[in-house]
Amino acid sequence: MAKINDNYLKLKAGYLFPEIGRRVRAFAEANPTARVIRLGIGDVTRPLPPAILKAFHDAVDDLANAETFAGYGPEQGYDWLINTIIDKSYKPLGVSLKTDEMFISDGSKCDCANILDIFALDNVVAIGDPVYPVYNDTNVMIGRTGEADDKGYYKNIVYMPCNEANGFIPALPAQKVDIIYLCFPNNPTGTVAGKAELKKWVDYANANDAVIFFDAAYEAFITDPAIPHSIYEIEGAKKCAIEFRSFSKTAGFTGVRCGLVVVPEEVMGTTSTGEKYSFNKLWLRRTTTKFNGASYPVQRAAAAVYSDEGWQQTREIIDYYMENARIIREGLAEAGLTVYGGVNAPYIWLKTPGGMTSWEFFDKLLNEANVVGTPGSGFGPSGEGFFRLSAFGNRENVIEAVERIKKNLK
Ligand code: MLT
Numbered sequence: 001m002a003k004i005n006d007n008y009l010k011l012k013a014g015y016l017f018p019e020i021g022r023r024v025r026a027f028a029e030a031n032p033t034a035r036v037i038r039l040g041i042g043d044v045t046r047p048l049p050p051a052i053l054k055a056f057h058d059a060v061d062d063l064a065n066a067e068t069f070a071g072y073g074p075e076q077g078y079d080w081l082i083n084t085i086i087d088k089s090y091k092p093l094g095v096s097l098k099t100d101e102m103f104i105s106d107g108s109k110c111d112c113a114n115i116l117d118i119f120a121l122d123n124v125v126a127i128g129d130p131v132y133p134v135y136n137d138t139n140v141m142i143g144r145t146g147e148a149d150d151k152g153y154y155k156n157i158v159y160m161p162c163n164e165a166n167g168f169i170p171a172l173p174a175q176k177v178d179i180i181y182l183c184f185p186n187n188p189t190g191t192v193a194g195k196a197e198l199k200k201w202v203d204y205a206n207a208n209d210a211v212i213f214f215d216a217a218y219e220a221f222i223t224d225p226a227i228p229h230s231i232y233e234i235e236g237a238k239k240c241a242i243e244f245r246s247f248s249k250t251a252g253f254t255g256v257r258c259g260l261v262v263v264p265e266e267v268m269g270t271t272s273t274g275e276k277y278s279f280n281k282l283w284l285r286r287t288t289t290k291f292n293g294a295s296y297p298v299q300r301a302a303a304a305v306y307s308d309e310g311w312q313q314t315r316e317i318i319d320y321y322m323e324n325a326r327i328i329r330e331g332l333a334e335a336g337l338t339v340y341g342g343v344n345a346p347y348i349w350l351k352t353p354g355g356m357t358s359w360e361f362f363d364k365l366l367n368e369a370n371v372v373g374t375p376g377s378g379f380g381p382s383g384e385g386f387f388r389l390s391a392f393g394n395r396e397n398v399i400e401a402v403e404r405i406k407k408n409l410k
Helices: 006-010 016-030 050-062 079-093 108-118 133-142 195-207 279-290 296-304 308-334 358-369 395-409
Strands: 102-105 125-129 157-161 179-183 211-215 241-246 259-262 268-270 276-278 339-341 347-351 386-390
Touching: 006 133, 016 358, 050 296, 050 308, 079 102, 079 296, 102 108, 102 279, 108 133, 108 211, 108 241, 108 259, 108 279, 125 133, 179 195, 195 211, 276 279, 308 339, 308 347, 308 395, 358 386, 358 395
Parallel strands: 125 157, 125 179, 179 211, 211 241
Antiparallel strands: 102 259, 241 259, 268 276, 339 347, 347 386
């Protein structure tokens, strides 16, 4: 009989968001008249902006004519999209990148998971706690970890607690690590890191020959001009950092699927015999073997995000979500809750009232206010006692959810 990958059996529970979905469905079946408002998973609700939709439609029409038909594209993405992103999104930050340092994909979740293919299993990995669960679980799946302890910490992963005391920004690891996951603006806490903070990590990585996986999926939601949008704004980062970006939240592509990875040529690792080798070459090899590229219409739609019209319409939607974030943040603070995030990020991270556990608060809000959020403990043990609300709902629902929560807590 074929053997399974036993590493999957080490995983403690189902993936967080399907588990929440299961509980919400059970509640809705038992309470068919309840109007449940979902501010749990960070899924967008605004339709695609017209300029992007037009480019998407036009690209589908291209497929109807022999002259404009597109079959397999370059596995790593079309140059016209890559160069547009470099010009419109990186150059204004003072960051220059080569075309072959960027890889277009079908989304950041897969990229964050797939990148592990090109790193040896005996690398020591450091991740935040709480954290986007994909970083932790994919390391378990690939076999880098031992079993989890009673708290949920896996053997062989270095966890970096993020809590109120450190402002949800982890301290540098006390031991030498080889791979560090950083996510700013942070999912789930909504925290951002300034240049001095990021410099500390880049310096650590360069001094320890470590690689930083920098997840910048939420960079478009930064409102403070002093906060960096890319790790490459930090001197020395091109030697040690791989950056992930996503069109999901920025441009409403959660269902369309498009993301990108930047692997600068200078980021090097060593072979088992000690020679230096470029991760860029390995990632290209992996991509061309295991992927056939994001679809042509999707890449056309992604390029339209950067047209003048497309970007203006995209910005309006980002502003809409950030106004939601303000409404949630201020409303919950008025209700007496301690709230974090929601200023440079579309997530609000709140402390559960009365010492409730995260799941107790989840059940209370679901049953009594019919509002769905995400229990902080689902992001890691240090998330216990916290709760995340997403600002990606529609305005009416966001206002009503805040009113319901306020009433519920009175
Ligand atoms: C979240 O809610 O944390 C995100 O939507 C999950 C994701 O981007 O995969």
